[in-house]
Structures are given as structure tokens and as C-alpha cells.
Amino acid sequence: MKSYDVIVIGAGIIGTSIAWQIARRSTLKVAVLEKGTGPGEGSSGASSAICRYRYTLNEMVSLARDGIDAYQNWQQFTELKQPRASFNNDGVLWMPGDDPDWANKEHRRLNGLGIATEVLDNNELAERFPAINSCTIVPDLIHGEDHICQGHTGNLLEKDAGYVDPVSAVQDLLEACKKNNVDVLFNTQANEIQVRGNRIQGLGLDGGQRISTPLIINASGPWCRQLFRAAGLDINWNLQPVRIQVIYRDRPVELKGHIPVTIDMGSGIYFRTQNRGQQLLVSSVREEDEREEVSDPDSYVTEHDAEFEHRTLHLLHHRLPALPYRGKIRGNCGLYTVNLDDVHPLVGPSEIDGFWLANGFSGHGFKLAPAIGSMVAQAITGVKTSYDTEIPISFFSIERNPISIADKSVLA
Ligand SMILES: Cc1cc2nc3c(=O)[nH]c(=O)nc-3n(C[C@H](O)[C@H](O)[C@H](O)COP(=O)(O)OP(=O)(O)OC[C@H]3O[C@@H](n4cnc5c(N)ncnc54)[C@H](O)[C@@H]3O)c2cc1C
Structure with a gap:
């Protein structure tokens, strides 16, 4: 049976950012599983990928700034010689x-x-x-x-704001991951989450194979609830x-x-x-x-x-x-x-030991992705590096009280 230190489910912009941010600061054995045949089959491929700074909460402004900083310095951030994506600084x-x-x-x-x-x-x-x-x-x-x-x-x-081609950005992150020994597996759907004594043991794939791991990160975008159910996780949030x-x-x-x-x-x-x-x-x-x-x-x-x-x-x-x-x-x-409870994502550990969430990004996930990857990777590895965010992962904790916010649209 294959075994990894961390398995990220979903190769959208969030999953690939998390995997890359772990890989660039550690030697942990990481795999990204993607049920689709190629990058960008979920929300990320449809994204307008606008990178703007203004949010109601100052913490969100900081996260947007940290994410945009990575996109503006994409070659350096991804450590690729010729990345496909580049930042269009249209304002x-x-x-x-x-x-x-x-x-x-x-x-x-x-x-x-x-x-x-x-x-x-x-x-x-x-x-x-x-x-x-x-x-x-x-x-x-x-x-x-x-x-x-x-x-x-x-x-x-x-x-300094603008936009990026979203699929190119995901492709770049996948390439950066592979160069750093992350296994990227397309056509690979996780459909069973194995939990014993409230601890993650591994997961089961569509084809019946099993992979063992102590840490699963649910970055499956709009499919996230299917994996909550597979893990037997009952959350008090309506994603x-x-x-x-x-x-x-x-x-x-x-x-x-x-x-x-x-x-x-x-x-x-x-x-x-x-x-x-x-x-x-x-x-x-x-x-x-x-x-x-x-x-x-x-x-x-x-x-x-x-x-x-x-x-x-x-x-x-x-x-x-x-x-x-x-x-x-x-x-x-x-x-x-x-x-639907407070229009902000849920990121970090859940009550099942080793089952982490990175879900509920509404229309914000593209610009925030490098910073979300940073906050998750810092929490997992304890290592800081360049392009890190200072906003702690607890800001999006599943344990938080809903954030009080008047604007519940994408302009929150
Ligand atoms: C029309 C539109 C416009 C947007 N505009 C902007 C914008 O201007 N700026 C901005 O910042 N954000 C924008 N967003 C939001 C942003 O695109 C999303 O928040 C972001 O793409 C979410 O990424 P993700 O990785 O969480 O999800 P996804 O991209 O959906 O990735 C999840 C992946 O998980 C895979 N998956 C699911 N279940 C499993 C499983 N069981 N096993 C294996 N793989 C699985 C899916 O196939 C999918 O590829 C927009 C979104 C849309 C739809």
C-alpha cells in the first residue's frame, strides 16, 4: 500500500497552492489527488481570477496582498524557469x-x-x-x-491589482510540485476516508486501491461536502x-x-x-x-x-x-x-484528527490561494519562508463564531 505524510484532495488553485507551499519548505512526502483528467476542472478553471485588495476586513486585505505578491513575482515564487502564468497589472x-x-x-x-x-x-x-x-x-x-x-x-x-490566467497558474503550481517530488495523480478520485478512533488512517480510491496517510487536506472545492460525509464529519457550517x-x-x-x-x-x-x-x-x-x-x-x-x-x-x-x-x-x-453563515472560508484542522479543511472560498479563492497555502503549510511544518502571510490559520478556524459582516456578496 502506498503511503504519504500528507494527501491533498483536489488539484484546483487551493490544493495545488497548499501542496506547493508544503513542498517548498519541507521534505514531507506529499500527494495531490485529482479526480479530473487535467488541471482546472473545478471552480479554478472557471475563475475570473481577479486579484484585488479591497475587502471589508483588514485581515482579508492582508491575505489578498500576500497572495497578489506571489502572483506578481510568480517566477520567483514558483521557482520555475518559464512559468506559463503572468500577472496582468490592469489595475x-x-x-x-x-x-x-x-x-x-x-x-x-x-x-x-x-x-x-x-x-x-x-x-x-x-x-x-x-x-x-x-x-x-x-x-x-x-x-x-x-x-x-x-x-x-x-x-x-x-x-497594483489585476488578474492572472487561472489554469496557467494551476499548471505552474503542479509543475513546481512535481519538481519537488510531490506525486500528482489525475483520474484519481478519493471516495472513502478511513478513520479509526477519531484519527485519519488513509483513504480509498474509486478503483478500490487504498493509500495510507495520517493527514488529509480536503481541497475539493464544490465537492467538499461529499468528503465531509465520507469522513463522517458533521460540521455546523453551511458550505x-x-x-x-x-x-x-x-x-x-x-x-x-x-x-x-x-x-x-x-x-x-x-x-x-x-x-x-x-x-x-x-x-x-x-x-x-x-x-x-x-x-x-x-x-x-x-x-x-x-x-x-x-x-x-x-x-x-x-x-x-x-x-x-x-x-x-x-x-x-x-x-x-x-x-452561507459568514461568507468566509474554513481552513485548518477539524474535530477528526488529521482531517483538515480548505473549503468555502466563494469568489475569493484565486487571489487568496498563495496565502492560504502559506498559512496551512506554516501550521503543518512549523517552517517560515518567503511570501509567507502573517495572518494565522486560526482566523478561518472551524471553531470560530461566524464573522459578522454586512456585505454577504463577493464584495464582502
Ligand atoms: C465564475 C467564477 C469567477 C471567479 N472569480 C474570481 C475572482 O475574480 N477572483 C478570485 O479570487 N476568485 C474568483 N473565483 C473563486 C475562485 O475561483 C475559487 O474560490 C477557487 O478556484 C476555488 O479553488 P479550489 O481549489 O478550492 O476548488 P476547485 O478549483 O473546484 O478544485 C477542487 C478540485 O477537487 C477535485 N475533486 C473534488 N472531489 C474530489 C475527490 N473526491 N477526489 C479527487 N479530486 C476531487 C475537483 O475535480 C477539482 O478539480 C471565481 C470563481 C468562479 C466560479
């Missing part, structure tokens, strides 16, 4: 709707935490990003009434896979100038470019659009809805008025795993 523009104080307040707070931001008024916005309309009125989605665009507010620009829709359309020549990643808080959409600026990706930041529960992550509707397309594009046309009403629209859906 992230927050448009707060008609709240006149929000941008200045957040600018002061984030600067205090070491994040480079600036506040842009309407004129500065028009000069820097001519394609973007600064209007603070939310389009009327019920009656479709037109309005005269107006309003003045401060907008917040995170200068729910939900369907998330994303729309893509080509970027026409009419849209001039640089378009940063934009979070339109008033209207409830976000968008960014990709493919060297040639394509637009747009999705929602509304809590209502993050609550379509999916009972089986292996079977859900992956095409987008017509209603979502109409609403989202209507809001996008308001924000990018030069965008013509022509061009092919495509859509795709992926899964968030939302912790």
Missing part, C-alpha cells in the same frame, strides 16, 4: 455609485495597510479611462426608462455550491483606451478585458446572483441564462457607452462554494 477600479465618501475613506484605510490606491474624480476618470462612463445613476432595469447620465463621485483605483454566470464578448475598436478591471458597485456588475484586451468578460457582484444552489457539482447548467445576459449587458452598455449592440455573445457558468 482595479472601484465605482461606488452615489456614495460620495466611500472612495476617500477606503483610500485612507487601504493606504494605511500598504496598498497603493488613488481617488479619481470624474475628470480624471475620463482622462485615464475614456471608454468608461462615470454616471452614478443606476439604469432602470424594471421599466427600461432612459436617463441623462450625471452625478459626481470619487472612484478608487487599486494601482453551499452555487452557480455563477459569466458573459464574454469581443471588444470592438469603438472602445478606446485602457479598460481596467472595473467593479461597478452601484449597478452590481464587474468586468475586465482578456486575450490582450481583445475580449470583455462581465459578471455580477449581486448577492442574489450568488445564491442559486447546486446539489450536485457534477451536474448543473453550464450555459448562461438569457435574462442574465440581457440585464448584465444592459448595465455594461451604460458603463461603456461606446460599446456597439453587435458582436457575438458567449457565456459560461462555474461554481462558487459559499459559506
Whole structure:
């Protein structure tokens, strides 16, 4: 029977980050098991992979900063000569709707935490990003009434933020893992978790083989509840896979100038470019659009809805008025795993000795992944190294009381 010191279940961005962070600081024998045929088959492959700093809680800002730091220095972090992924430093523009104080307040707070931001008024916005309309009125989605665009507010620009291609990042981490003697096993599904006297003994695979290990890390994304059940773990938290829709359309020549990643808080959409600026990706930041529960992550509707397309594009046309009403629209859906109790993940040991969780990352998991890997690897190995986070693993403990937070959407 094969045996490992640590088995990570799931080769998404969280599982591969954890495995790499353990491998780069220890000689522990680690395996990553992935039921899919290749990288990025779960949430990570569908991710918009936006790396922004602003969160409500300062601890989350620090974790985002630590994660983004690794993505910005990806070659050094992964120790690969030619990594596939690179950081697209497009900047992230927050448009707060008609709240006149929000941008200045957040600018002061984030600067205090070491994040480079600036506040842009309407004129500065028009000069820097001519394609973007600064209007603070939310389009009327019920009656479709037109309005005269107006309003003045401060907008917040995170200068060092951006995005990464998510599948390339997972591929890089897998390569880095393999170079450091981590066994990466695709087409390998863990379906039985062996526990004796409340201690992990090992696991059983789909094909009937058994692997022995004292430590399993559940990084199975939207499938996490299946492994809780397999381990006989009954947690007091409601981790729910939900369907998330994303729309893509080509970027026409009419849209001039640089378009940063934009979070339109008033209207409830976000968008960014990709493919060297040639394509637009747009999705929602509304809590209502993050609550379509999916009972089986292996079977859900992956095409987008017509209603979502109409609403989202209507809001996008308001924000990018030069965008013509022509061009092919495509859509795709992926899964968030939302912790319905406090919208923050659960990371660390469970009440079963040797069964650890890294689950419930909603729309945050991509940017946080290097920092989550760091906090888990520090807790397991006791070793600190470069790109480590100072936020302790207890922050996301399964034992915590739910974090009190007003915004329960992806903007939490
Ligand atoms: C549409 C969308 C947009 C997003 N945008 C952003 C964003 O802009 N910024 C950001 O930071 N985050 C974003 N996220 C969130 C982020 O992508 C996720 O939080 C993150 O990818 C979760 O990674 P994971 O490794 O936990 O899960 P996954 O990527 O789902 O990986 C889990 C893996 O486990 C495997 N697995 C499951 N069960 C088993 C088993 N029993 N045995 C073996 N393997 C198993 C699965 O096949 C899967 O590959 C977005 C997510 C979506 C869906």
C-alpha cells in the first residue's frame, strides 16, 4: 500500500497552492489527488481570477496582498524557469455609485495597510479611462426608462491589482510540485476516508486501491461536502455550491483606451478585458446572483441564462457607452462554494484528527490561494519562508463564531 505524510484532495488553485507551499519548505512526502483528467476542472478553471485588495476586513486585505505578491513575482515564487502564468497589472477600479465618501475613506484605510490606491474624480476618470462612463445613476432595469447620465463621485483605483490566467497558474503550481517530488495523480478520485478512533488512517480510491496517510487536506472545492460525509464529519457550517454566470464578448475598436478591471458597485456588475484586451468578460457582484444552489457539482447548467445576459449587458452598455449592440455573445457558468453563515472560508484542522479543511472560498479563492497555502503549510511544518502571510490559520478556524459582516456578496 502506498503511503504519504500528507494527501491533498483536489488539484484546483487551493490544493495545488497548499501542496506547493508544503513542498517548498519541507521534505514531507506529499500527494495531490485529482479526480479530473487535467488541471482546472473545478471552480479554478472557471475563475475570473481577479486579484484585488479591497475587502471589508483588514485581515482579508492582508491575505489578498500576500497572495497578489506571489502572483506578481510568480517566477520567483514558483521557482520555475518559464512559468506559463503572468500577472496582468490592469489595475482595479472601484465605482461606488452615489456614495460620495466611500472612495476617500477606503483610500485612507487601504493606504494605511500598504496598498497603493488613488481617488479619481470624474475628470480624471475620463482622462485615464475614456471608454468608461462615470454616471452614478443606476439604469432602470424594471421599466427600461432612459436617463441623462450625471452625478459626481470619487472612484478608487487599486494601482497594483489585476488578474492572472487561472489554469496557467494551476499548471505552474503542479509543475513546481512535481519538481519537488510531490506525486500528482489525475483520474484519481478519493471516495472513502478511513478513520479509526477519531484519527485519519488513509483513504480509498474509486478503483478500490487504498493509500495510507495520517493527514488529509480536503481541497475539493464544490465537492467538499461529499468528503465531509465520507469522513463522517458533521460540521455546523453551511458550505453551499452555487452557480455563477459569466458573459464574454469581443471588444470592438469603438472602445478606446485602457479598460481596467472595473467593479461597478452601484449597478452590481464587474468586468475586465482578456486575450490582450481583445475580449470583455462581465459578471455580477449581486448577492442574489450568488445564491442559486447546486446539489450536485457534477451536474448543473453550464450555459448562461438569457435574462442574465440581457440585464448584465444592459448595465455594461451604460458603463461603456461606446460599446456597439453587435458582436457575438458567449457565456459560461462555474461554481462558487459559499459559506452561507459568514461568507468566509474554513481552513485548518477539524474535530477528526488529521482531517483538515480548505473549503468555502466563494469568489475569493484565486487571489487568496498563495496565502492560504502559506498559512496551512506554516501550521503543518512549523517552517517560515518567503511570501509567507502573517495572518494565522486560526482566523478561518472551524471553531470560530461566524464573522459578522454586512456585505454577504463577493464584495464582502
Ligand atoms: C465564475 C467564477 C469567477 C471567479 N472569480 C474570481 C475572482 O475574480 N477572483 C478570485 O479570487 N476568485 C474568483 N473565483 C473563486 C475562485 O475561483 C475559487 O474560490 C477557487 O478556484 C476555488 O479553488 P479550489 O481549489 O478550492 O476548488 P476547485 O478549483 O473546484 O478544485 C477542487 C478540485 O477537487 C477535485 N475533486 C473534488 N472531489 C474530489 C475527490 N473526491 N477526489 C479527487 N479530486 C476531487 C475537483 O475535480 C477539482 O478539480 C471565481 C470563481 C468562479 C466560479
